[in-house]
Amino acid sequence: xxxxxxxxxxxxxxxxxxxxxxxxxxxxxxxxxxxxxxxxxxxxxxxxxxxxxxxxxxxxxxxxxxxxxxxxxxxxxxxxxxxxxxxxxxxxxxx
Amino acid sequence: xxxxxxxxxxxxxxxxxxxxxxxxxxxxxxxxxxxxxxxxxxxxxxxxxxxxxxxxxxxxxxxxxxxxxxxxxxxxxxxxxxxxxxxxxxxxxxxxxxxxxxxxxxxxxxxxxxxxxxxxxxxxxxxxxxxxxxxxxxxxxxxxxxxxxxxxxxxxxxxxxxxxxxxxxxxxxxxxxxxxxxxxxxxxxxxxxxxxxxxxxxxxxxxxxxxxxxxxxxxxxxxxxxxxxxxxxxxxxxxxxxxxxxxxxxxxxxxxxxxxxxxxxxxxxxxxxxxxxxxxxxxxxxxxxxxxxxxxxxxxxxxxxxxxxxxxxxxxxxxxxxxxxxxxxxxxxxxxxxxxxxxxxxxxxxxxxxxxxxxxxxxxxxxxxxxxxxxxxxxxxxxxxxxxxxxxxxxxxxxxxxxxxxxxxxxxxxxxxxxxxxxxxxxxxxxxxxxxxxxxxxxxxxxxxxxxxxxxxxxxxxxxxxxxxxxx
Numbered sequence: 250x251x252x253x254x255x256x257x258x259x260x261x262x263x264x265x266x267x268x269x270x271x272x273x274x275x276x277x278x279x280x281x282x283x284x285x286x287x288x289x290x291x292x293x294x295x296x297x298x299x300x301x302x303x304x305x306x307x308x309x310x311x312x313x314x315x316x317x318x319x320x321x322x323x324x325x326x327x328x329x330x331x332x333x334x335x336x337x338x339x340x341x342x343x344x
Numbered sequence: 345x346x347x348x349x350x351x352x353x354x355x356x357x358x359x360x361x362x363x364x365x366x367x368x369x370x371x372x373x374x375x376x377x378x379x380x381x382x383x384x385x386x387x388x389x390x391x392x393x394x395x396x397x398x399x400x401x402x403x404x405x406x407x408x409x410x411x412x413x414x415x416x417x418x419x420x421x422x423x424x425x426x427x428x429x430x431x432x433x434x435x436x437x438x439x440x441x442x443x444x445x446x447x448x449x450x451x452x453x454x455x456x457x458x459x460x461x462x463x464x465x466x467x468x469x470x471x472x473x474x475x476x477x478x479x480x481x482x483x484x485x486x487x488x489x490x491x492x493x494x495x496x497x498x499x500x501x502x503x504x505x506x507x508x509x510x511x512x513x514x515x516x517x518x519x520x521x522x523x524x525x526x527x528x529x530x531x532x533x534x535x536x537x538x539x540x541x542x543x544x545x546x547x548x549x550x551x552x553x554x555x556x557x558x559x560x561x562x563x564x565x566x567x568x569x570x571x572x573x574x575x576x577x578x579x580x581x582x583x584x585x586x587x588x589x590x591x592x593x594x595x596x597x598x599x600x601x602x603x604x605x606x607x608x609x610x611x612x613x614x615x616x617x618x619x620x621x622x623x624x625x626x627x628x629x630x631x632x633x634x635x636x637x638x639x640x641x642x643x644x645x646x647x648x649x650x651x652x653x654x655x656x657x658x659x660x661x662x663x664x665x666x667x668x669x670x671x672x673x674x675x676x677x678x679x680x681x682x683x684x685x686x687x688x689x690x691x692x693x694x695x696x697x698x699x700x701x702x703x704x705x706x707x708x709x710x711x712x713x714x715x716x717x718x719x720x721x722x723x724x725x726x727x728x729x730x731x732x733x734x735x736x737x738x739x740x741x742x743x744x745x746x747x748x749x750x751x752x753x754x755x756x757x758x759x760x761x762x763x764x765x766x767x768x769x770x771x772x773x774x775x776x777x778x779x780x781x782x783x784x785x786x787x788x789x790x791x792x793x794x795x796x797x798x799x800x801x802x803x804x805x806x807x808x809x810x811x812x813x814x815x816x
Contacts, residue, residue: 258389261396265375265385269792275528276789279470307444308436334791341794 260339269338273331280327290319350439350446352427356404362454365404369458372402372409373435388432392416401438404428412438435459460527467494467777469523470530470788474537478787479555482771483562484533485785486758486807487516488523489775490695496587498524506569512539512562513569530788540565555760555771556617556699556805563588563616592616595691597730600672601663601684607676612690617697617805620656624715626706653698653719653806661688661728688730696725696754698806703766712766719806721795723754754808762804774798 264270281287297314298306372388375381389396390411398411405426410416417429421440429438435455436445467488471481487493496502497520502513515536522531541548544561570586593614600609621627663686666672671680702713726732729752759774772786774793784793 254394258394258396262385265388266382267792268381272790272792276791279530279788309444338792341792341797 263342264335264338267338267342273334276334277327277331280330281323284324284327286319286322286324286327289322290315293318349448350442352439352441353437353446353448353451356428357450362450365451365454366458368402368404368430369435369455370462372432373430373455374459374462390414390416392419400432401429402432404430404437460525467524468783468785468790469527470785470790472530472532473787474532474534475550476552477533477537478771479553479558480533480537480540481787482555482760482773482785483559484519484536485773485775486559486760486805487562488520489758489777490591490807491757491809492591492694493587494520494524497521501587502570510539510542511569512543512565515539516566552769554703555762556619559697559805560616563592591694592697594689594693594696597688597690599686599688600666601686602672602674602676603682603684605674605676605681607674609672609675616693617699618657618660619699619701620653620660621701622656622713622715622717623651624713625701625704626709651715651717653717653723656698656700656717657725657728661686661733686733688733689725689728690730692725692729692752692810694810696808698808700804700806702762702802702804710766712762712769714802717803718799719756719759719803721756721799722811723756723808724752725754726752751810751812753811755811756798756806756808758805758807759798759801759803760805760807761801763802771804774801 261270264273293315294311297311301310371380372384375384388400388402388409390398390400391408392410393414393416395411395414398413400409401412401417402409403417403420403424403426405428406424408417408420408424408426409432410420412418412431418440421427421429427440429440430436431438431445435458437448437451438444439446471484473481497517500517502517504511504514506514519531519533519536540558540562543565544558547553547558547561567584567586567588570584570588593616595612596615596618598611598613601607602609663684666683666685668682672683673679674681674683698719700717704711704713757776761772761774763770763772772784774782774784774797776782780795782793782795782798784791784797
């Protein structure tokens with residue numbers, strides 16, 4: 250594994266160990282619901298299901314179709330806030 | 345995704361499959377304890393490429409983790425003919441034969457229970473702000489993490505005798521159950537708010553209120569509603585044996601000494617909190633009267649010049665000349681004489697709350713005092729005890745003996761902070777879990793905090809509990 254991958258892995262480890270990852274997930278969940286993103290995604294999924302047909306659609310279909318739109322629709326403010334919190338966490342645990 | 349379920353799970357549902365599945369959820373999906381989290385952090389990487397993201401899955405038939413995005417888990421499923429895998433992020437079960445995520449009733453049930461369990465251990469839950477209600481939220485966080493109070497409510501010891509639904513103790517009990525229920529979503533304390541408005545009219549309305557006032561009002565109502573629990577009423581209506589009194593009530597001794605005959609008149613009043621004046625307020629803080637060599641006891645030095653909690657307590661317990669305009673009738677002299685008054689602690693409560701008087705409401709001035717006051721993680725109240733004062737007056741310096749007396753030692757467990765101005769501000773709380781894990785509670789948002797964050801904060805309400813409670 251190269252240096253960047255190792256760094257990513259150690260950050261992930263720290264986030265998981267301390268439970269911070271779970272808390273950040275909850276925060277993100279709350280923020281995305283608040284700003285209506287979750288409802289937008291629901292609508293997108295419904296469209297894909299209509300398109301492919303209820304009997305034939307798989308979770309993988311939804312993932313492939315909806316993921317890129319989902320990523321693009323996350324508001325900048327939410328991204329900023331998460332980034333801020335992760336930074337704060339890293340500063341705290343820098344060693 | 346057939347609603348009839350996947351037929352391929354039947355080969356999995358043999359022997360001790362339920363317990364095995366639970367273990368997988370507990371260890372690798374929803375880790376509840378620090379131990380399982382550590383294990384998860386270490387072992388949950390793709391056995392083929394080492395990645396920890398990429399939709400990691402675990403094989404349900406053997407110990408094998410692999411990523412979904414790069415199809416590594418698919419390779420494993422094909423070669424080993426292990427047809428079921430679990431998504432470590434969301435706990436969904438994937439069947440390689442059906443080529444989709446499946447919904448099996450029994451497995452869903454197990455997943456749900458394990459998820460609840462993982463969060464139940466935390467007792468951490470956010471609180472929705474109902475319109476400037478952070479003054480209430482911050483106190484609720486402190487109370488739900490007060491050790492003995494938590495034990496009292498979680499063991500369901502309140503027997504309600506009130507007819508209507510307006511018992512605050514019942515509502516508190518409900519609140520505690522909610523906090524330790526395992527639900528992760530923020531709680532909406534609308535019933536609590538309504539009860540507070542009903543029982544403490546002066547706090548009603550959607551304006552910003554003072555968290556300290558709310559604390560005292562809440563303790564008062566709880567104390568009143570709790571009194572009905574006791575079969576026997578204590579002689580002193582101010583000191584019954586309810587849980588609030590057991591935990592929060594201390595005794596403050598006030599000694600008034602006549603300057604002429606040196607006779608001392610003593611009264612003891614109950615208290616739930618100690619309100620401390622700060623430097624920068626209109627009441628003078630310095631100079632302190634010579635109070636003996638107390639600086640060494642809590643390992644402090646004044647090199648930095650910052651005011652400490654100990655300074656505030658020293659000032660609180662200093663002898664104060666009452667002046668010629670405030671003469672007291674002395675029973676020894678049978679006339680009005682000048683006197684000095686001194687406050688000391690007669691009885692320490694199990695939970696001590698210190699209120700730093702940051703909000704000045706004098707006739708001309710309404711402002712917030714933002715002077716930094718440093719407070720310790722551990723506090724020894726011995727120098728401020730009535731018994732210590734007596735020993736000093738008798739010429740005995742008992743410091744070395746008292747220092748070993750654990751009963752006066754306290755540990756910080758919650759700090760309420762106020763950010764902003766008198767007109768518009770916001771309350772947040774730091775709470776401590778286990779011995780040294782701190783969290784910041786900001787309405788609905790809970791985040792991990794460092795000890796430094798806590799000790800560097802301004803501090804408005806400081807909650808300490810006696811150290812003999814450290815069993816966690």
